[in-house]
Amino acid sequence: MSSRDVLQTDHRWLDQETLDEVRAHVPMVYVEAVPVRVDHLGRIVRVGLLLRAQADGRISRSVVAGRVLYGEALRDALWRHLTKDLGPEASPQIPVGVAPFTVAEYFPDAETSGFHDPRQHAVALGYLVPCEGECAPSQDALDLAWLSPAEALTDEVAAEMSGGHGRLVRRALAFAGQLP
Amino acid sequence: MSSRDVLQTDHRWLDQETLDEVRAHVPMVYVEAVPVRVDHLGRIVRVGLLLRAQADGRISRSVVAGRVLYGEALRDALWRHLTKDLGPEASPQIPVGVAPFTVAEYFPDAETSGFHDPRQHAVALGYLVPCEGECAPSQDALDLAWLSPAEALTDEVAAEMSGGHGRLVRRALAFAGQLP
Amino acid sequence: MSSRDVLQTDHRWLDQETLDEVRAHVPMVYVEAVPVRVDHLGRIVRVGLLLRAQADGRISRSVVAGRVLYGEALRDALWRHLTKDLGPEASPQIPVGVAPFTVAEYFPDAETSGFHDPRQHAVALGYLVPCEGECAPSQDALDLAWLSPAEALTDEVAAEMSGGHGRLVRRALAFAGQLP
Amino acid sequence: MSSRDVLQTDHRWLDQETLDEVRAHVPMVYVEAVPVRVDHLGRIVRVGLLLRAQADGRISRSVVAGRVLYGEALRDALWRHLTKDLGPEASPQIPVGVAPFTVAEYFPDAETSGFHDPRQHAVALGYLVPCEGECAPSQDALDLAWLSPAEALTDEVAAEMSGGHGRLVRRALAFAGQLP
Secondary structure (H helix, E strand, C coil): CCCCCCCCCCCCCCCHHHHHHHHCCCCEEEEEEEEEEECCCCCEEEEEEEEEECCCCCEEEECEEEECCCCCCHHHHHHHHHHHHHCCCCCECCCCCCCCCEEEEEECCCCCCCCECCCCCEEEEEEEEEECCCCCCCCCEEEEEEECHHHHCCHHHHHHECCCHHHHHHHHHHHCCCCC | CCCCCCCCCCCCCCCHHHHHHHHCCCCEEEEEEEEEEECCCCCEEEEEEEEEECCCCCEEEECEEEECCCCCCHHHHHHHHHHHHHCCCCCECCCCCCCCCEEEEEECCCCCCCCECCCCCEEEEEEEEEECCCCCCCCCEEEEEEECHHHHCCHHHHHHECCCHHHHHHHHHHHCCCCC | CCCCCCCCCCCCCCCHHHHHHHHCCCCEEEEEEEEEEECCCCCEEEEEEEEEECCCCCEEEECEEEECCCCCCHHHHHHHHHHHHHCCCCCECCCCCCCCCEEEEEECCCCCCCCECCCCCEEEEEEEEEECCCCCCCCCEEEEEEECHHHHCCHHHHHCECCCHHHHHHHHHHHCCCCC | CCCCCCCCCCCCCCCHHHHHHHHCCCCEEEEEEEEEEECCCCCEEEEEEEEEECCCCCEEEECEEEECCCCCCHHHHHHHHHHHHHCCCCCECCCCCCCCCEEEEEECCCCCCCCECCCCCEEEEEEEEEECCCCCCCCCEEEEEEECHHHHCCHHHHHHECCCHHHHHHHHHHHCCCCC
């Protein structure tokens, strides 16, 4: 993206140059949502993973994640990223509780925390979000796969996850009581 | 209820005499669900309160609560009590996380903990449960009222709640970030 | 233990015969504590595992666990079991939050939930408890081992854990942000 | 503070001008700690409130709060602010769980969320932190008062709290099971 790209006219959006400068100075606030299909008792049946091309050209799997904008409430940011990545019919059920089930701290240095983002230091609030509706990967995602919890925990899938998202999925399944 | 009343032929149900004896010896496991209506961002719009005749003849408001049976999973117990009290069309969304948002300890002595049950010592796991469907109070409930969070927090409503349920509702709203 | 063994004169204790009968009718309330050593930032440095002879004669590793008595508060039960199993100098720091970080449901049938107790159906509230003081295994424990998180997660250690305690330790490390 | 004040030579600190600019573009990451004295069972006995002169000259009560720096882990930020505000002997027990018990969203507009910060949009992760050691208010705090939970909940004290900290204390007591 060139430095002149402005994603929206909304003042909350930054041009790339300003965003790059801000990123070098303070941690960014992110929300992350692990999309799941649940049965009528609230048990996870499927975990949704997006297939994306990363900044470095590699293709990897990830959960829904994105930046919180200036002036934007966390619930609005969750809704915006979920409907952008999973499509307008996804019907995400944003949790009633205000606290995330986990927090992931991304650092430019891959060794610091197990969560890695070469662009920035980001503090990501993690939520587990059942989606009832039809999901269609949109924009920059190549595909959306719904895996069983057992499949999502295999070494193969974990190896395809970017920057710590495999770790996030394991935490989510532990929180749900479904990590073996 | 006479000592010969057996609620179901299922072996997990106890006749009243056995239940009374067991209750005198060990704490009972309960689940409690605060039923809520939420908007698309997961914010509580209404809190559901049942109007019931209590054992002592007084009429009071309460959330959904009930005993976990021998051999019954917590999620099954939540489903059973929610659909029994709110009707088969309630569509409760049982939380994905396995841990309750709070625990309430009921003692026969009203002074011990702020939660009071003259019949027994009960450990109640509390969950916040959005209900999307049409709710109809059933069985022993006289009415079901959907109050705004502000109404549910008034002194009048709190005074009509039985045995600590007002306290439980305040904890639920705090957990949701909606206690002023 | 014979049916005449009464563990304490306190009325909350049951003779074995009554306890066996009660266990056949209702789920028992348990507390479970994963004892840990933490650094000054609250990060887990060691996980404490007890070595015990089980009812069936096998020797296995487990966390601190025990029944909540009639009339006993959860915090008192946690304190009682922690100081009984780890010794009076353990200085357990019982969490301020009232909700457990997880709930484990033990069933007599090993296949139901991943948590297994041949004697009973038990609902166990799980807490993560830093212990600052000197710990000495007492009573029925043969040994107390302090393992690093990485050691506690090895297949060898997991295989030595009884009835689902390995699963509980993995959930605890995920909750603490320390599951790889 | 003048625009030339640089608090530390560490590159993570920003001069006031840069900080002001960054603040106008992205939400800031904050940690907030409600300092408490607890008994041996983990029950809150006292809540610690700092007395401070605010930016507008008014004097008000608040909990420990501060910005997370670029490259700084949340646990390090909690430790830094707790020992800065309560003194080096405070011995804060930072929670083992990685997730905050609540999140407070501060906006420049006082009406948006109940949390208000005229300087910025901040997302604050809230933790409940027992402090065992001797606490001495330092730097910019005028006093540190240890109030009973009942005192901390009075209307007088609530009226003296700045920008939503009274709300945060109520959430903390609800989380601990100690909100009436």
